[in-house]
Amino acid sequence: xxxxxxxxxxxxxxxxxxxxxxxxxxxxxxxxxxxxxxxxxxxxxxxxxxxxxxxxxxxxxxxxxxxxxxxxxxxxxxxxxxxxxxxxxxxxxxxxxxxxxxxxxxxxxxxxxxxxxxxxxxxxxxxxxxxxxxxxxxxxxxxxxxxxxxxxxxxxxxxxxxxxxxxxxxxxxxxxxxxxxxxxxxxxxxxxxxxxxxxxxxxxxxxxxxxxxxxxxxxxxxxxxxxxxxxxxxxxxxxxxxxxxxxxxxxxxxxxxxxxxxxxxxxxxxxxxxxxxxxxxxxxxxxxxxxxxxxxxxxxxxxxxxxxxxxxxxxxxxxxxxxxxxxxxxxxxxxxxxxxxxxxxxxxxxxxxxxxxxxxxxxxxxxxxxxxxxxxxxxxxxxxxxxxxxxxxxxxxxxxxxxxxxxxxxxxxxxxxxxxxxxxxxxxxxxxxxxxxxxxxxxxxxxxxxxxxxxxxxxxxxxxxxxxxxxxxxxxxxxxxxxxxxxxxxxxxxxxxxxxxxxxxxxxxxxxxxxxxxxxxxxxxxxxxxxxxxxxxxxxxxxxxxxxxxxxxxxxxx
Numbered sequence: 360x361x362x363x364x365x366x367x368x369x370x371x372x373x374x375x376x377x378x379x380x381x382x383x384x385x386x387x388x389x390x391x392x393x394x395x396x397x398x399x400x401x402x403x404x405x406x407x408x409x410x411x412x413x414x415x416x417x418x419x420x421x422x423x424x425x426x427x428x429x430x431x432x433x434x435x436x437x438x439x440x441x442x443x444x445x446x447x448x449x450x451x452x453x454x455x456x457x458x459x460x461x462x463x464x465x466x467x468x469x470x471x472x473x474x475x476x477x478x479x480x481x482x483x484x485x486x487x488x489x490x491x492x493x494x495x496x497x498x499x500x501x502x503x504x505x506x507x508x509x510x511x512x513x514x515x516x517x518x519x520x521x522x523x524x525x526x527x528x529x530x531x532x533x534x535x536x537x538x539x540x541x542x543x544x545x546x547x548x549x550x551x552x553x554x555x556x557x558x559x560x561x562x563x564x565x566x567x568x569x570x571x572x573x574x575x576x577x578x579x580x581x582x583x584x585x586x587x588x589x590x591x592x593x594x595x596x597x598x599x600x601x602x603x604x605x606x607x608x609x610x611x612x613x614x615x616x617x618x619x620x621x622x623x624x625x626x627x628x629x630x631x632x633x634x635x636x637x638x639x640x641x642x643x644x645x646x647x648x649x650x651x652x653x654x655x656x657x658x659x660x661x662x663x664x665x666x667x668x669x670x671x672x673x674x675x676x677x678x679x680x681x682x683x684x685x686x687x688x689x690x691x692x693x694x695x696x697x698x699x700x701x702x703x704x705x706x707x708x709x710x711x712x713x714x715x716x717x718x719x720x721x722x723x724x725x726x727x728x729x730x731x732x733x734x735x736x737x738x739x740x741x742x743x744x745x746x747x748x749x750x751x752x753x754x755x756x757x758x759x760x761x762x763x764x765x766x767x768x769x770x771x772x773x774x775x776x777x778x779x780x781x782x783x784x785x786x787x788x789x790x791x792x793x794x795x796x797x798x799x800x801x802x803x804x805x806x807x808x809x810x811x812x813x814x815x816x817x818x819x820x821x822x823x824x825x826x827x828x829x830x831x832x833x834x835x836x837x838x839x840x841x842x843x844x845x846x847x848x849x850x851x852x853x854x855x856x857x858x859x860x861x862x863x864x865x866x867x868x869x870x871x872x873x874x875x876x877x878x879x880x881x882x883x884x885x886x887x888x889x890x891x892x893x894x895x896x897x898x899x900x901x902x903x904x905x906x907x908x909x910x911x912x913x914x915x916x917x
Contacts, residue, residue: 364418368447371440381647385630388617414451421480427515441650459589464627466595469684472651479512485562487527494543494561503549510547558583568606569599574762598684603763632684648683693866703853709746716798720894723808731886735894742848754779803893834873836896860887
């Protein structure tokens with residue numbers, strides 16, 4: 360007998376909202392959105408209607424499929440309440456034209472919660488039972504092996520389900536599942552060996568979007584689904600490490616949607632994980648982040664991993680990412696990103712500090728890469744306010760290496776200089792302008808890249824101070840910057856470029872407990888952080904907190 364899926368979904372929503380089921384604010388937001396939509400769209404004149412039959416049909420179909428792995432292999436799938444909620448929400452809502460309301464969905468959930476099996480079941484439903492003639496269903500990824508995970512599970516499900524094959528006329532081949540009478544097909548495609556342009560996609564499944572280094576596959580699927588009347592772009596992923604990538608971009612869009620900052624009736628989203636301030640070392644944290652806790656996520660397996668992560672810092676971030684769905688950018692990260700986010704004050708404006716004393720850290724890096732200029736204002740209450748300016752050659756912004764660069768340039772967070780190398784004249788003009796508007800005490804710079812610029816600025820009377828990028832110069836201010844952040848005494852305006860750079864920093868610890876900022880990969884830029892550390896160093900020395908032990912011993916070159 361079929362279960363009452365709508366009652367299951369409704370009870371799940373109410374239990375989440377009431378706190379009977381541990382859940383973070385984004386899960387609560389998704390549940391509140393559904394409850395609210397059901398209340399406000401009751402009338403026949405409403406722009407959307409909830410079709411109970413369609414919502415039920417999708418769940419019924421998937422529960423006729425078998426598990427293919429683990430101790431439940433060959434047994435029929437029984438959807439968990441959270442999965443029922445997602446499926447009934449996505450498939451139940453239709454517009455006045457009878458077509459699907461949600462055309463894009465983003466589901467973020469930790470490892471082990473049955474993502475791939477759910478995606479495979481949905482893929483088969485979209486192939487066979489969604490009523491689409493000539494349906495093109497794809498599992499897509501950057502690599503062939505990743506793309507075949509969802510497709511391979513769907514193959515095995517179909518092979519173990521003779522009723523499905525006979526009823527719908529499904530033929531399962533090595534590289535293709537098809538329904539001849541509707542001219543529909545299900546395939547795995549990758550950017551690695553396929554031309555993805557020109558696809559006419561009914562259902563595009565992108566599993567583990569966080570692993571995509573570029574936005575190419577996502578953009579192809581989003582464009583390809585636009586050719587159908589009720590296509591579905593299905594993204595299901597764990598958290599990742601690249602805050603400049605397409606996955607974090609999609610995630611950010613969904614968080615704003617669930618926070619009620621804006622509306623998009625075609626986007627469904629839900630993100631499992633922790634809230635700010637949650638203690639990740641508790642079992643309650645694991646229950647909260649993992650909706651399948653005690654089902655496919657086994658406590659006896661995950662709890663020992665949690666204990667290991669508590670004892671070994673090198674294992675901490677990997678555990679948080681995979682099992683608590685927390686975005687951490689480096690395997691051995693330096694900054695507590697939650698504390699950093701709490702220092703964000705979007706209303707903060709550099710104009711509020713007109714005429715105030717400040718320090719400007721300057722990291723020119725390479726002429727073909729990001730140059731950063733950080734303005735740091737000490738405040739009367741012992742805090743610091745930081746503002747950044749970033750410069751990139753125009754050619755680099757649009758070469759596809761970082762999907763966020765064009766957007767940051769468009770909103771004024773990055774200044775593009777013409778050509779293939781940075782024109783330092785733009786930086787010099789900004790330094791002169793800043794010195795006319797603020798009381799610039801010092802401008803520390805690394806002579807390795809900036810000697811000629813510094814000479815020109817000194818001739819114009821700017822307070823340039825040489826500061827080499829050494830452990831001696833960076834360790835204490837780097838520790839101080841971390842301490843200020845943890846105490847919410849480092850203020851910023853939510854600068855996404857600086858936030859990305861902070862998340863990229865790996866703290867290298869030497870035998871004397873000195874630390875130094877490093878990055879794991881060349882694409883993980885940290886120039887803004889380097890400039891900020893330089894500015895903080897000079898600010899604290901001039902405030903009487905120095906000189907450091909290195910200066911006292913005469914080994915610091917300034």
